Amino acid sequence: GESVGLHLPTLSVQEGDNSIINCAYSNSASDYFIWYKQESGKGPQFIIDIRSNMDKRQGQRVTVLLNKTVKHLSLQIAATQPGDSAVYFCAENIFGTGGGNKLTFGTGTQLKVEL
């Protein structure tokens, strides 16, 4: 499959444990954030999003937390499974740029699930 990057920060977790992936963003004007998952050989796939007027949002087995004070975003995955192994990207949308739909991506975190 395709390698999406070298020297990525790596998080290794045991199957069944909870995972927390962190992301720092730089622009306080960002008003929308998304987490994407990228498996080897595939394009990024949407996981969950959150608007800047929220500080927490939950999905199925995933929770995103937003701390605007310190410009920090985190993705929590409950009961991590082998199929969760992938590179995870946070992305931010800055109002008015790139036609309104532009996403600026972080460099990604490699999640490895150990059996």
Place this chain on the structure above:
Amino acid sequence: EAQVTQNPRYLITVTGKKLTVTCSQNMNHEYMSWYRQDPGLGLRQIYYSMNVEVTDKGDVPEGYKVSRKEKRNFPLILESPSPNQTSLYFCASSPRGRSGANVLTFGAGSRLTVL
């Protein structure tokens, strides 16, 4: 199945030989965009289009052209490829709406090598 389709998936070419990477979406999305992905740099936007006949530069447009003659297609053109354009390319689309409201759907990627 709703999807973004890119072709070719893999291409090896030589410096200066014009090439086109096609992108097609079947979701009637107004917004389309091209990103390149490089190790340690994440995904960077090349060009985007908010609708038919409307295109604009992203963060790294040098050496690329695009066109949007039809809503479903958004080809990426490299008129004279150079080795620094060796990368993994992703096309993405979304409905056009208010800022940040729309999730990008990505294609599977096109791996380009310029010798």
